[in-house]
Amino acid sequence: MAEKLRATPLLDELEKGPWPSFVTEMKKSAAKNPMANDQLGILEHSYRDKIGHWKHGGLVGVMGYGGGVIGRYSDLPEEYPECAEFHTIRVNQPAGWFYTSDVLRKLCDVWEKHGSGLTNMHGSTGDIILLGAKTEALEPVFSDLTEMGFDLGGSGSDVRTPSCCCGESRCEWACYDTMKFTHELTQHFQDELHRPAFPYKFKFKMAGCPNDCVASVARSDMSIIGTWRDNIQIDQKEVAAYVKNGLDIDADVTSRCPTGCIKWDGKALQIDNTNCVKCMHCINTMPKGLAPGKDRGATILLGAKAPIIGGALLASVLVPFYDMEDAEDIYELAEEIWDVWGEHGMNRERVGEFIQRIGLGNFLEQIGLEPEPEMVMHPRTNPYIFFELDEEG
Numbered sequence: 001m002a003e004k005l006r007a008t009p010l011l012d013e014l015e016k017g018p019w020p021s022f023v024t025e026m027k028k029s030a031a032k033n034p035m036a037n038d039q040l041g042i043l044e045h046s047y048r049d050k051i052g053h054w055k056h057g058g059l060v061g062v063m064g065y066g067g068g069v070i071g072r073y074s075d076l077p078e079e080y081p082e083c084a085e086f087h088t089i090r091v092n093q094p095a096g097w098f099y100t101s102d103v104l105r106k107l108c109d110v111w112e113k114h115g116s117g118l119t120n121m122h123g124s125t126g127d128i129i130l131l132g133a134k135t136e137a138l139e140p141v142f143s144d145l146t147e148m149g150f151d152l153g154g155s156g157s158d159v160r161t162p163s164c165c166c167g168e169s170r171c172e173w174a175c176y177d178t179m180k181f182t183h184e185l186t187q188h189f190q191d192e193l194h195r196p197a198f199p200y201k202f203k204f205k206m207a208g209c210p211n212d213c214v215a216s217v218a219r220s221d222m223s224i225i226g227t228w229r230d231n232i233q234i235d236q237k238e239v240a241a242y243v244k245n246g247l248d249i250d251a252d253v254t255s256r257c258p259t260g261c262i263k264w265d266g267k268a269l270q271i272d273n274t275n276c277v278k279c280m281h282c283i284n285t286m287p288k289g290l291a292p293g294k295d296r297g298a299t300i301l302l303g304a305k306a307p308i309i310g311g312a313l314l315a316s317v318l319v320p321f322y323d324m325e326d327a328e329d330i331y332e333l334a335e336e337i338w339d340v341w342g343e344h345g346m347n348r349e350r351v352g353e354f355i356q357r358i359g360l361g362n363f364l365e366q367i368g369l370e371p372e373p374e375m376v377m378h379p380r381t382n383p384y385i386f387f388e389l390d391e392e393g
Contacts, residue, residue, distance in 0.1 A: 003033070003037045005027060005030055005031065005037060005040065006038070006040050006044065007044075008023070008040055008041070008044040009044075010044055010047040010048060011023045011040065011043060011044050011047065023040075026039065026040055026043075027040065029116065029117040029118050033112070033117045034082045035083065035086070035115070035116035035117075035134075036116045036117055038080040039082075039086065039116060039118065039131075039132060041079075042074060042076060042080045042083050045076065045079075045080075053074055053075050053076050054072055054074060054086075055073045055074070055075050057070055057073065058073065059071065060138070061138070062138050062139055062142040062152070063139065065152060065195070066156060066195045066196045067156045067158045067193065067194055067195070067196050068089065068090055068152025068194065069087055069088070069155065070087065070090070070155050071087055072085070072086040072087050072132075073085060073086075074086065083132070085134045085135050086131075086133070087133045087135065088130065088131055088132070089115075089130040089138070089141060089152065090123065090125075090127040090128070090153035090154065090155050090161065091107075091127055091129075091130060091145060091151075091152060091153055092127065092128075092150065092152060092161050092186065092193075093122055093153070093163065095164055095179035095180075095182040095183050095186075096164060096165065096167065096169055097122065097126075097166075103148070106148055107119075107128065107148070107150075110144045110145060110148070111141075113144075114140055114144070115130055115131075115132050115133040115141065116132030118130075118131040119131060124219070125160045125161055125203065126153075126161055126162075126163030126205075126214075128150075152194070153193075154193045154201070155196075156196035156201070157196040157199060157201055158196035158197065158202070159193045159198075159202050159203075159204070160193075160201050160202065160204075161193070162182050162186050162189075162203075162204040162205070162206070163204075163205055163206070164178035164181070164182040164206035164207070164208075165178055165206070165208050165213040165214050166178070167179050167180075167208040167226075171208055171209070172291070173208065173209040173280075173283065173291070174208030174226055175208060175209055175226030175228055175292055175297065175298065175324075176208065176226050176296060176298055176324040177324075178206040178226070181206055181224070181324065181327060182206050185204060185206075185327065185330075185331075188327075188331055189334075192338075197342070198338065198341070198345075199354075200345070200347070200348045200349055202221045202222070202338070204220060204221070204222050204224070205219060205220035205222075205223055205224070206224045207224070207225045207226060208226040209225070209226045209227070209280065210225060210278045210279065210280045211280050212225055216301075216304070217314055217315045218306075218314055219304055220315065221302065221303065221305070221350060221351050221352065222302055222318075222334060222337075223302070223315045224298050224300055224330070225298060225301065226292075226296065226297070226298050227278050227292075227296070227297065227298060227299045227321065228295055228296045229293065229295050229321050230293035230294060231271070231293050232271050232276065232282070232291070232292065233290065233291040233293060234271065234289065235288065235290070236268050236269065238286070239268075239269045239286060239290070240267075241288070241289075242286050242289055247285075247286070249264050253281070253285050253286065257279075257282065258277060258281075261273070261274075261275040261276050262282060269289070269290075273293075296324075297323040298321075298322050299320055299321060299322075300318045300330065300333070301317055302315055302337070302352070303315050303350075303352025303355055305352050305353070309349075309353070313350075313352040313353070313356075316352075316377060317372070317374040318333075318369070318375070319333070319369075319372075320372055333367070336367040337351060340363070341354050344358070360375065
């Protein structure tokens with residue numbers, strides 16, 4: 001039976017104009033689901049009052065899991081009874097976000113059966129987000145998802161759901177198999193994913209090349225970005241064809257190289273690979289003429305975060321090059337970081353903020369990693385730096 005939609009004059013304004021609106025999609029669910037209808041009402045109420053009408057989530061979850069479900073309770077339960085509880089479920093997405101249409105239909109069937117029918121495909125971490133369920137529906141949802149082969153993702157102070165770009169499945173520039181590595185990483189850290197035990201959240205994101213299509217350098221605590229350490233591959237005939245067909249190679253390629261390491265003499269392209277910073281601009285501009293080198297692996301970076309508690313941080317280089325043939329060293333490195341951060345990190349302090357507080361030198365010493373030139377962000381400005389002499393020296 002169709003629901004009588006709540007009046008939403010303010011939300012209706014968001015349906016005007018040329019672009020698709022989330023309000024239109026919410027109304028489709030609200031027409032047949034009372035939870036979605038009350039959610040429309042409480043959102044309208046929030047727009048009118050200019051505050052969010054949700055209390056602190058508290059602890060709610062499924063048996064045996066500390067993460068995966070985010071508690072949501074309305075502070076207007078009498079006015080919007082179907083939204084008195086409106087918990088969010090994070091579902092671990094398949095690597096690279098590959099689905100069959102059959103699986104997507106089954107996911108929607110599960111959610112229409114147990115929840116509001118509202119989804120977010122996908123959340124900023126990467127998960128499938130199922131928006132709005134009552135407490136008694138959580139275990140049945142989990143059971144149905146498990147039967148389909150899905151697991152819950154991370155929430156709270158734990159490893160958040162690892163995510164990656166499509167990697168070698170569709171991208172010729174991928175320098176390692178992001179999907180395979182993400183799957184193995186997710187399986188390896190199941191306990192850390194489901195049972196929060198950290199000072200705050202810890203995100204892994206895997207990008208196949210320096211284009212970083214998952215924005216890992218800005219949004220993940222540990223960023224694993226594909227790269228190469230030999231020379232960029234050049235097809236001089238294809239480069240010449242670009243120029244012949246109208247590409248202004250000086251204006252669009254050589255002058256835009258951040259280190260000025262590319263030269264074009266009218267006949268051949270020359271690249272000083274020792275000064276290349278792998279920005280990908282030349283490869284993106286001439287994909288038929290240039291390609292990443294053949295000696296491929298990944299750079300491991302650490303410490304990015306969005307501006308929630310403190311300011312935003314971009315990740316810094318931790319391991320300049322790793323060949324990605326064996327993931328065990330990466331697992332061990334992550335565990336060393338968690339041991340130090342878990343012991344000395346403050347509540348709600350991300351690992352990047354922790355490094356800023358104690359200093360990179362102290363951090364590297366604690367995790368047993370040798371300093372590398374690539375870790376230097378800028379030349380030092382303080383001359384009063386003392387080096388520890390080797391005891392044997």
